[in-house]
Amino acid sequence: DQQVKQNSPSLSVQEGRISILNCDYTNSMFDYFLWYKKYPAEGPTFLISISSIKDKNEDGRFTVFLNKSAKHLSLHIVPSQPGDSAVYFCAASSGSNYQLIWGAGTKLIIKP
Amino acid sequence: DGGITQSPKYLFRKEGQNVTLSCEQNLNHDAMYWYRQDPGQGLRLIYYSQIVNDFQKGDIAEGYSVSREKKESFPLTVTSAQKNPTAFYLCASSNTRGNQPQHFGDGTRLSIL
Numbered sequence: 001d002q003q004v005k006q007n008s009p010s011l012s013v014q015e016g017r018i019s020i021l022n023c024d025y026t027n028s029m030f031d032y033f034l035w036y037k038k039y040p041a042e043g044p045t046f047l048i049s050i051s052s053i054k055d056k057n058e059d060g061r062f063t064v065f066l067n068k069s070a071k072h073l074s075l076h077i078v079p080s081q082p083g084d085s086a087v088y089f090c091a092a093s094s095g096s097n098y099q100l101i102w103g104a105g106t107k108l109i110i111k112p
Numbered sequence: 113d114g115g116i117t118q119s120p121k122y123l124f125r126k127e128g129q130n131v132t133l134s135c136e137q138n139l140n141h142d143a144m145y146w147y148r149q150d151p152g153q154g155l156r157l158i159y160y161s162q163i164v165n166d167f168q169k170g171d172i173a174e175g176y177s178v179s180r181e182k183k184e185s186f187p188l189t190v191t192s193a194q195k196n197p198t199a200f201y202l203c204a205s206s207n208t209r210g211n212q213p214q215h216f217g218d219g220t221r222l223s224i225l
Contacts, residue, residue: 009152032211043202043216044155051211089154098143098162098208099170102154
């Protein structure tokens with residue numbers, strides 16, 4: 001039972017345009033959501049997070065949107081840069097449970 | 113410079129052999145985690161520990177063992193009982209006060225000879 005789903009295995013975006021990565025979840029108890037970026041043969045790097053009491057969080061070029069009624073979150077990257085090419089994972093947790101439940105990842109390719 | 117160090121970066125295991133993966137952190141985090149990543153999949157939790165001398169099984173603990181004798185260290189042993197050990201192993205740590213992200217090491221790739 002996949003509680004966190006990233007339905008797009010890959011996404012290709014022109015440099016300078018907006019990249020939008022999507023994530024859906026099924027567990028209504030999730031209250032903390034995170035996005036990580038991962039290069040091959042390296043560990044994931046934390047990008048941005050959002051608590052369920054908010055619907056938007058912004059950090060530089062990265063914005064995460066949370067739609068609780070739809071159980072959907074998205075990561076917007078504006079403008080997209082070549083160094084953004086990586087696999088992006090969304091993850092979620094609930095309450096004081098420090099375990100993260102992970103999506104399968106979306107490979108973002110930024111074209112020059 | 114704080115961080116999480118995993119060693120070795122590459123490890124080869126013979127059939128029937130136990131191997132131990134090292135994970136050390138100097139971030140003063142209480143919680144530590146071990147994940148396994150297979151190609152095209154997300155991270156799956158093997159074991160986690162929220163405090164010294166205590167740890168819990170994750171979703172795929174069979175064939176693995178851990179110890180947490182020091183706050184800074186959380187080694188993972190892949191035993192001969194793990195029939196499909198070839199994977200990328202990631203160690204992470206986090207604070208346990210409020211919502212805090214997990215921070216990761218650079219991983220160990222384990223292969224079978």
